[in-house]
Amino acid sequence: MTYEGPKALFAAWVSLVSNLVLTLIKIIFGLIFHSTALVADGVHNGGDVIASIATIGSMKLSNHPADREHPYGHGKAEDISTAFISIILIGAASFLTYEAVKALFGPISSVSIWAFAAALVSAVWKWFLYVYTKKSADRYHSKSLHATAADHLADIYASIAAALGLGISWIGSILHIPYTHYGDPVAGIVVSILILRIAIIMIIKATNVLMESSVDETEQENYRKVFLSFQEVKKIDILRAREQGNVVLIDAQIRIPASFNIQEGDDLTEAIRTKMLRNYPNVEEVLIHINPWYKDKDLIEPDSVPHLENK
Template identity: 25%
Template sequence: MRKVRRVIKISLFTNMSLVLIKIVFGFIGKSSALIADGIHSFSDLITDLIAIFGNGISRKPADAKHPYGHGRSEYITSLIIGFMVLGAGIGIIYETMHKEIIIPSVFVLFISFLTIIIKLILARYVVKKGNEYNNSILIASGKESSADVLSSIVVLISIFLMQLSEYSVIFKYADIIGTVIVGLFIIKTGYEILKDSISIILGEQETDEEFLQKIKNIILKEEKVKEIKSLIVIKYGPYYKLIGEVVMDNSLSLIEAHNIIDNIETGIKKKLRKIAYITFHMCPYVDKK
């Protein structure tokens, strides 16, 4: 989808700019915290590159070996992003325990604040578009960006408190304490991305009641359908696979029943374009009286 790739490219360009701003001004202002934050932002840059690659694969059409397309490659990409976020969190905690304490220049405060505003806008934009396009890669990338915002906020607070270190020795350690806390938040975000991706790869069923009810309404519009025995909807990347079992009037001929199922499938695909693959099993109606 071109719209998805456009969002990814916007995120890629923005993260590239933020990496340069943080690292360059971090060196100029002698702020190791801002440099570390720039390195963390670099992980966003890598995840965007992976996202572009993964999105391209997930859109490949079905073939003989992959009759349901390549949609699940999207979740493999999300797994990679999850591991990178997890690694970034662990790395930040490790680095902050071994870095030298240096009081940064005051102007670095403004740079840090500016990057937070830019990153916050980007994170909300990417997550919003991810939900709009039903794309797990964008959602995962947006969550990672949100984690980066938390990191930047702690950097901002740390830089501010370190300016006050002459009044209290404890302020010298503000950067270390704050960064460890943010590192734990980042690890939590990585864990959640991994958990969600693994669950979907294993075949997680859609639980959105409103979405499922729309499917049921289309099926039950057919008068000859007496009951829906089961309805399973599984995500395949940007699309869904529907497996249903319906009870039909036993007076119908095989051709009539087949035509009704065809009508149901056409109606579902027309009104709910996210559902690309449909399989129905027909059961004869038995009067329990």
């Protein structure tokens, strides 16, 4: 397993502090300069603070070793955190949409260049934060950091939309261009849809892991090739691989010559396990059950768990 807890946690703390600072900046500037878009984006960032706290908690929990109550470890805590962050994003997108629609039919308010500058600074800050968090997530194989990076990306869209809308409104008010005051709410609606799309994709992925769905077919085929690279493996009856937080768990049933004794079978499974762990660092466990293979008789095993009534 390549997950480096303390270093990944540092990246999560950077996100938490940044989100807290940006939340205060946006809400304060939004209230001072009467910017609905900036206040809404600040509230969105407030949700990110909660999400960052959830990320840190889940990462600490998922790094705990297996115990009596959780013999498979605590890896799925990060998937739960990802689902939680997705729900926050859905709520933020809904809130931003409501505020944008309300602004379309509300009174026209003047826009300050300082509100525009605050949104622009937020977008740039979030871009650097997204790049840093994404690199950390890839390096440490952390699903929570991947979810946080996706959240930062959504924030970039939101801040750019806010900056664009505020900029159009500000320039339009100076040059007396009609209808430019609608730039802010229209941009807010567009970005809300983009944020909602990201959130739905994230929650589907997290739910699939929690529901014990298999890894993608490409990965499964790669695992299959490792088994078949041993000439003693005559057939693969069952091969299942599932994600457990940041790691993958594999269980398989293979056929080897019936003439093999227990020691030979054990040596073979250990060699397969060692090669799998060496080739795929994110694979944490490989459980292998061996069945006898006869040259003149090819028994057929079920490709899934037998139904209880068939026992």
